[in-house]
Amino acid sequence: MKRVLVCGSNGLLGQRLAYLLDSDDGYEVLHSSHHRSFAEEDILIDYTQLDISNRSDVRSLVSSYRPDVILNAAAMTNVDACEREREQAWRMNVTGVENLVEMCRRISAKLIHVSTDYVFDGKQGNYSETDRVHPVNYYGKTKLAGENVILTGGIDHAILRTILVYGTGVNVRNNFALWVINSLNDGTPIRCATDQISNPTYVADLAMAMKLSMDSNTTGVYHIAGADAVSRYEFAVRAASVFGYDPSLITRVQSADLGQFAPRPLHTTFDCSKAKRDLQYHPMGVTQGLKSLQEELTGIHLN
Numbered sequence: 285m286k287r288v289l290v291c292g293s294n295g296l297l298g299q300r301l302a303y304l305l306d307s308d309d310g311y312e313v314l315h316s317s318h319h320r321s322f323a324e325e326d327i328l329i330d331y332t333q334l335d336i337s338n339r340s341d342v343r344s345l346v347s348s349y350r351p352d353v354i355l356n357a358a359a360m361t362n363v364d365a366c367e368r369e370r371e372q373a374w375r376m377n378v379t380g381v382e383n384l385v386e387m388c389r390r391i392s393a394k395l396i397h398v399s400t401d402y403v404f405d406g407k408q409g410n411y412s413e414t415d416r417v418h419p420v421n422y423y424g425k426t427k428l429a430g431e432n433v434i435l436t437g438g439i440d441h442a443i444l445r446t447i448l449v450y451g452t453g454v455n456v457r458n459n460f461a462l463w464v465i466n467s468l469n470d471g472t473p474i475r476c477a478t479d480q481i482s483n484p485t486y487v488a489d490l491a492m493a494m495k496l497s498m499d500s501n502t503t504g505v506y507h508i509a510g511a512d513a514v515s516r517y518e519f520a521v522r523a524a525s526v527f528g529y530d531p532s533l534i535t536r537v538q539s540a541d542l543g544q545f546a547p548r549p550l551h552t553t554f555d556c557s558k559a560k561r562d563l564q565y566h567p568m569g570v571t572q573g574l575k576s577l578q579e580e581l582t583g584i585h586l587n
């Protein structure tokens with residue numbers, strides 16, 4: 285039986301991994317995150333507090349638990365906050381990864397890590413794993429630096445780059461889909477960019493890709509994203525249609541009109557054929573993902 289350590293278990297992806305791995309007898313799993321307790325009280329899991337940026341804490345936990353695999357879902361993910369609070373962003377997204385890599389090397393564990401479309405500048409679109417990286421904001425720079433630490437770290441690894449992850453969980457950070465749904469539910473008008481185009485990724489698909497990667501022992505960089513390429517505006521209109529809200533509340537704007545603090549790459553769609561071939565990764569399209577989210581939200585109070 286493989287021993288697995290999950291980092292960042294309180295996040296959107298981390299909570300989904302807890303559900304997914306909880307029902308799998310093939311793994312012994314220890315979940316961990318920055319916060320002292322696990323957010324989702326309804327499932328019983330083994331949980332411990334771990335700040336991945338704290339080298340001595342990572343050393344002592346990893347050397348006592350001795351995982352075969354570390355799944356890293358921990359990161360500072362707020363793009364504008366990363367632009368403003370650069371030291372903290374570096375500590376979470378680079379120093380934290382360095383600490384995990386150091387310990388994976390020591391005990392010969394594999395690291396499965398999550399990165400982002402924001403390592404690209406968004407000028408080209410339909411990116412494959414070998415396309416040239418060129419981040420346009422600090423979040424993207426830290427995530428690229430984290431990738432490089434892994435690639436040069438001499439460890440067994442998989443890096444799953446993903447895009448605009450949506451879903452729900454307990455006290456999860458607001459994501460684009462939840463913001464759209466909550467706003468439309470309240471009757472609040474929203475402005476969404478027509479020129480930010482990507483493949484929104486349902487969190488269950490991303491968690492499944494991590495598990496497929498762990499099961500299949502594949503190595504290297506993989507692009508993991510949703511099946512459909514849409515603009516933020518189209519995604520919001522699709523959400524209005526699935527949830528039965530008034531689409532006239534959604535106004536089309538250009539990215540430049542939004543005044544976002546950090547620059548955004550505009551066209552970051554992914555070619556996921558490598559993951560489809562090697563991992564048997566078959567993601568949902570936007571409508572299917574939003575319908576699944578709607579089912580999940582029944583009974584869950586939105587933030």
Ligand SMILES: NC(=O)c1ccc[n+]([C@@H]2O[C@H](COP(=O)([O-])OP(=O)(O)OC[C@H]3O[C@@H](n4cnc5c(N)ncnc54)[C@H](OP(=O)(O)O)[C@@H]3O)[C@@H](O)[C@H]2O)c1
Nearest residue numbers: 292294295296297317318319335336358359361400448449
């Ligand atoms: N969300 C997206 O749209 C998106 C897009 C592309 C890539 N990604 C990548 O996907 C991964 C998962 O993202 P997500 O959406 O699940 O993020 P998230 O919801 O923001 O969760 C990240 C979690 O990381 C934990 N964390 C932060 N710093 C930590 C530290 N120093 N030590 C331990 N835990 C720490 C936090 O845990 P506590 O709550 O316990 O503090 C937080 O819950 C990240 O690598 C992100 O860069 C996300």
